[in-house]
Amino acid sequence: MSVNDSVNRIVAGSGVILAGTFIGMLLDIITKKVITSHLSPADFGTYALALTVISITGAVATLGLNEGIPRYIAFFRGRHEEQKVHELIISAMLMGLIAGLLSILVSPSLFQSLAGNGFDAQGKILPVVKILVFAVPFTILLNLTVAIYRGFDRTNVNMYFYNIIRPISLLGFASVAVFVGVSLRGVVFADLLSMIFTFGIMSVYFIKKPPIKQAIKQERKIQFSDTTRQLIRYSFPLLITATLLNLMSWIDTIMLGYFKSAEVVGIYNAVYPLVGFLSLVIASMGYVYVPVTSRLWGQNNTAPLGSIYAVMTKWCFLLTFPLFALIFVYPEYFITRLYGAQYVSGATALRILALGFIANSYFGFNYHTLLASGDSDFLMKCSIASAGINAVINFMLIPEYGMIGAAIGTAVSYASIEVSMTLRAWRKQHMHPFTSMYRRLTLIVVLVVGSMLAAKNVHLLTGATWEYTAFIVGYFLIVHRAKILDNTEMKMIGEIRKTVKYKISLCVPEALKTLTS
Numbered sequence: 001m002s003v004n005d006s007v008n009r010i011v012a013g014s015g016v017i018l019a020g021t022f023i024g025m026l027l028d029i030i031t032k033k034v035i036t037s038h039l040s041p042a043d044f045g046t047y048a049l050a051l052t053v054i055s056i057t058g059a060v061a062t063l064g065l066n067e068g069i070p071r072y073i074a075f076f077r078g079r080h081e082e083q084k085v086h087e088l089i090i091s092a093m094l095m096g097l098i099a100g101l102l103s104i105l106v107s108p109s110l111f112q113s114l115a116g117n118g119f120d121a122q123g124k125i126l127p128v129v130k131i132l133v134f135a136v137p138f139t140i141l142l143n144l145t146v147a148i149y150r151g152f153d154r155t156n157v158n159m160y161f162y163n164i165i166r167p168i169s170l171l172g173f174a175s176v177a178v179f180v181g182v183s184l185r186g187v188v189f190a191d192l193l194s195m196i197f198t199f200g201i202m203s204v205y206f207i208k209k210p211p212i213k214q215a216i217k218q219e220r221k222i223q224f225s226d227t228t229r230q231l232i233r234y235s236f237p238l239l240i241t242a243t244l245l246n247l248m249s250w251i252d253t254i255m256l257g258y259f260k261s262a263e264v265v266g267i268y269n270a271v272y273p274l275v276g277f278l279s280l281v282i283a284s285m286g287y288v289y290v291p292v293t294s295r296l297w298g299q300n301n302t303a304p305l306g307s308i309y310a311v312m313t314k315w316c317f318l319l320t321f322p323l324f325a326l327i328f329v330y331p332e333y334f335i336t337r338l339y340g341a342q343y344v345s346g347a348t349a350l351r352i353l354a355l356g357f358i359a360n361s362y363f364g365f366n367y368h369t370l371l372a373s374g375d376s377d378f379l380m381k382c383s384i385a386s387a388g389i390n391a392v393i394n395f396m397l398i399p400e401y402g403m404i405g406a407a408i409g410t411a412v413s414y415a416s417i418e419v420s421m422t423l424r425a426w427r428k429q430h431m432h433p434f435t436s437m438y439r440r441l442t443l444i445v446v447l448v449v450g451s452m453l454a455a456k457n458v459h460l461l462t463g464a465t466w467e468y469t470a471f472i473v474g475y476f477l478i479v480h481r482a483k484i485l486d487n488t489e490m491k492m493i494g495e496i497r498k499t500v501k502y503k504i505s506l507c508v509p510e511a512l513k514t515l516t517s
Contacts, residue, residue: 006292006293006296006304006308007308007311007312009153009288009292010285010288010289010292010308010312011285011312011315014155014281014284014285014287014288014289015284016155016156016159017155017158017159017283017284017287017288018280018281018284019159020158020159020162020163020164021163021280021283021284023159023163023164023167024162024163024164024167027163027164027167027168027171028167030171031167031170031171031174034171034174034175034178035047035174035178035187037178038177038178038181038187039184039187043183043184046124046125046128046184047128047184047187047188049125050125050128050129050132050188051132051191053107053111053125053129054107054129054132054133054135054136054139056246057103057107057133057136058103058136058139058140058143059239059242059243059246060239060243061096061099061100061102061103061136061140062096062099062140062143062144062239063095063096063099063232063235063236063239064235064236064237064238064239064240064241064242065092065095065096065144065147065231065235066143066144066146066147067147067235067238067242067290067371068231068232068234068235068238068376069088069089069092069144069147069148069150069151069231069235070147070148070150070151070290070291070294071151071234071290071291071294071371071372071374072088072151072227072230072231072234072294073085073088073089073148073151073152073291074151074152074153074290074291074292074294074295074298075294075295075297075298075374076088076227076298077151077152077295077298078294078295078296078297078298078299078301079298079299082212084227085151085212086212087227087228088227088228088231089148089211089212091228091231092144092147092148092231093141093144093145095232096137096140096141096143096144097137097140097141099140100136100137100138100139100140100141101137103133103136103137103140104133104134104136104137107129107133107136108126108129108130108133111125111126111129112126127185128184128185128188131185131188131189131192132188132191132192134192135191135192135195135196138195138196138198138199139195141199142161142195142198142199142202145157145202145206146158146161146162148211149211150287150290150291151211151291152211152212152291153288153291153292154211155287155288157205158287160205161198161201161202161205165198165201166194166195166198169194169197169198170190170191170194172194173190173191173193173194173197174187174190174191174194176190177189177190234374234376235376237376237377237379237380238371238376238379238380240380240383240384241376241379241380241382241383244383244384244386244387245383245386245387247387248386248387248390248410248413248414251387251390251391251394251409252268252272252390252394252406252409252410253265253268253269255394255395255398255406256268256398256402256403256406259398259399259402260398260402260403264402264403267343267345267346267349267403268346268349268403268406268407270335270339270343270346271331271335271343271346271347271349271350271353272353274327274334274335274338274350275327275350275353275354275356275357276357277323278320278323278324278327278354278357278358278360278361279357279360279361280320281316281319281320281361282316282320282360282361282364282365285312285315285316285365286365286367286368289308289312289365289368289372290368290371290372292308293305293308293368293369293372294372296372297372297373297374302429305369305429305431306429306430306431309364309365309369309425309431309432309433310431310432310433310435310438311489312364312365313363313364313365313433313438314364314433314435314437314438314441314484315489316361316364316365317361317362317364317438317441318441318479318484320358320361321358321361321445321475322471322472322475324354324357324358324361325445325448325449325452325471325475326468326471327350327351327354328351328354328355328449329449329452329453329456329461330456331346331347331348331350331351331354332344332347334350335347335350346403348404348407349403349404349406349407350407352404352407352408352411353407353410353411355411355415356407356410356411356412356413356414356415357411357414359411359414359415359418359419360414360418362418362442363418363419363421363422363433364433365433366418366421366422366424366425367379367421369425369429369431370421370424370425370428373428373429375424375428378421378424379421382417382420382421382424383417385416385417385420386413386414386416386417386420387413389409389412389413389416390409390410390412390413391409392409393405393408393409393412393413394406394409397409437483437484437485437486440482440484441479441482441484444478444479444482444484448475448478452471
């Protein structure tokens with residue numbers, strides 16, 4: 001597979017993921033609006049806390065297999081070892097089922113012992129957890145099934161079930177519950193039924209359109225050989241990595257709540273999600289990047305990987321920068337328009353957080369490259385170090401600086417892990433994204449942000465909507481004039497446009513057929 005083919009596949013596939021993500025976010029907002037219109041803030045808070053507990057349970061019980069499976073399926077597909085792919089699918093699903101059933105038995109009692117006398121002293125959350133915990137096995141199996149399809153480059157399955165069917169079914173069941181006028185427990189059962197319904201549709205889809213046909217027909221014997229042990233050995237560090245990266249966001253809230261008032265916690269947690277939009281492009285591309293590059297590793301065709309890494313990083317940062325610039329230059333306007341003037345004190349924290357999160361796009365696909373190469377142990381070590389840095393900085397700065405200290409801790413920890421992974425990719429794989437054109441792009445964006453800040457300080461910029469449009473148009477004109485994209489990349493973009501149009505013409509009818517079948 002050439003560089004052009006790989007980039008084409010990654011970008012075209014990520015476009016589907018990005019579109020699905022936006023659809024899912026919109027449906028999630030509508031669902032929350034329906035639920036909050038019926039439940040009191042206290043009941044909705046109980047529901048949200050129970051969902052957090054179940055999310056943590058499901059993440060741990062998945063055992064990191066949702067990241068390990070796509071890599072190894074793509075890897076062994078590259079080697080044409082189909083029987084090993086079959087073994088991975090069977091063993092992963094069995095491990096997921098066992099872990100899910102154990103979660104039903106362990107999670108409620110563990111939660112009661114750890115939090116029963118803490119934030120659930122009134123005992124309102126535990127009954128909700130006891131209901132939602134039955135969704136964990138279905139959630140795990142759904143996660144693993146989507147991961148299996150991801151290993152076969154069928155990334156549109158994620159959009160069908162996570163971004164369309166699951167949100168629509170939840171909205172439907174929740175709307176019925178609200179219409180009937182049930183209590184909190186009725187809404188919780190609606191959530192559970194939605195997950196069971198989604199899993200049922202996925203099961204039918206899996207039977208009708210299995211990811212692999214030959215191997216399943218060739219061999220039905222269940223076995224756990226070195227291939228399965230290799231998957232477990234690779235996936236477990238990824239479980240630790242994912243848990244610690246999530247913990248980094250929880251540390252901020254916990255320490256702010258300990259040292260500062262609830263108002264400070266509320267403002268920080270309102271502005272924090274805004275920087276998550278800076279990760280949308282790289283998350284969408286990374287979802288396809290890992291199986292594509294893992295297959296090249298399996299084929300021992302590593303020559304194109306460096307170019308793929310560099311091109312994809314440049315494109316990702318080029319597309320993400322406009323949103324970063326607007327958040328960084330106009331934080332007060334974003335916060336005021338979204339939440340109101342009472343949240344504007346979070347502007348400095350938002351600006352600092354944006355600096356930390358843009359590092360993810362700037363350093364690019366270091367994490368995904370290391371993941372595809374099998375270097376999960378180093379990723380775990382990075383996450384441990386980053387979580388430690390975050391905790392230490394928060395402990396030192398939050399008592400005096402509040403949410404600004406929390407933002408600094410998060411930004412520094414995220415930037416440090418990005419630098420570490422980039423150095424690792426360079427030292428181990430001799431890959432880096434810093435081509436001459438990327439360095440030129442870096443200089444351009446620094447000058448653009450500096451100019452915008454200077455213009456804002458002398459009141460030449462006021463935050464009017466036309467300024468955003470003018471900035472985006474001007475930015476891409478500068479990029480074009482500076483020839484940040486060479487002729488080869490421009491040809492790639494032309495090919496990608498054709499591929500995307502073709503995929504849309506196929507995906508829309510297929511999605512409608514999937515939803516109605």
